[in-house]
Amino acid sequence: MTHLVFVCGHAGTGKTSLAKRLIGPLMRATGEPFCLLDKDTLYGHYSAAVMDVLTHDPHDRDSPLYLKHLRDPEYRSLIDTARDNLELGIGALIVAPLSREIRDGLLFNRAWLGISDDVTIRVVWVHVTEDVAHARIAARNDPGDAYKLTHWDEYRQRRFVPDAKASRDLLMFDNDAPSPEAFDELLGRIVQK
Template identity: 35%
Template sequence: MSQAPERLTRGTSAESIARHLRTEIESGTYRHEQQLPSTRALAAEWETSVATVTRAMQQLTAEGLVISRDRSSRVVNYPGEERRVRQETEAPTILVIGGYAGSGKTELGRIIARLTGWPLFDKDSATRPVVEMALVELGSAPSDRESDLYLSKVRPAEYEALRTLTAENVACGNSAIMTAPFIRELRDEAWTRHMAADAEALGATLRVIWIRADADTMQTYIRRRGAARDTHKLAHWDDYLQGVDQDFTPTLPYAVIDNSLSSPPLQEQARELLTTWAVL
């Protein structure tokens, strides 16, 4: 029987705190000129020392992302960038972003949406209220993501809803971003052929990003968001990690973004990739 993981001491690394806060700023979770929580509040949140948080803030201040107004007040300095005005004479893009829980899919999707102006369809945001109600009506818990009921009945409907939302926007000439694990889908040749056929029928370019992260980073993301659907994963963390394939390879052509602590910031990697695709 798997043991519950030890309490995560997320703040043992100032670099880890700085990376997560940087991503939250660049993805718009923290807005320009928004006041950040106090040093003591962040230390309590990350279960670490005030000194560690201070070092993280010094790093973000040096990068220009945070401005210290006085000892106890720091605000976000991220006015955003002018989005490219796209002429829709070029083919729209269907961008599929997949990855394991806690890899940073939604954050990457938000960063790309802010850089491009493309609409973002995140599976949890788009379907969670309906999914939770359906699970309760079917006699399960709203946080259920492991039972045969969820996997065979509810999950396929989630992904179909996400695909339909995206296709409707692309049919109107708009590029669109989908974020979800896509673990089954991206290794299912029938599903990938279907997506490729959809893109061709819509006159769109299909692109796939697989986002990777080390186990510590994934656990930090999962704990930080505090979602009920992650309860089972965290309570059986070692068992869950046994099912994580760090060498996962989609059956479609794809690009890799690495969100591990040692990797460049997500926005830097996203900008480089979009430039390669001639999107920026």
């Protein structure tokens, strides 16, 4: 049995930090190796080169052009890379927003994911208040966030909040200021049978 764990949420929620904190405890709790697949790490340089050619802005990850032409292929490749690892018996911890895929119920769709029934799927939705997200994005001073900050009113309207139906299967994690007990509870929910 291998695990496919998604750590999803909007920019500034602390997805990557949470995933890095989870991976060691996950390996110990499950006894299986894991790979960490962060969308920005895997595809950031590639997308920067493409967007530089197309728009002369290598940091663009939010414009309509990026969203229309690069977003979905990046995510599809991320899923494909996870599947390759799962087939080798290596658990996958994926870090990416994936809000559209959550809204459409795709992260629990084994056919869409291309994975077998012996893979345990867990989807963590990491959330913080809008003010905390904005402050974190501004503080990290990442050039890739410039569009979000410049077009905050537009960006904030895309901030998907899972409704009761969507969140029924999600492991919701409030990352404003989580306690060690909240982290331990999340880890337990991920590895429970």
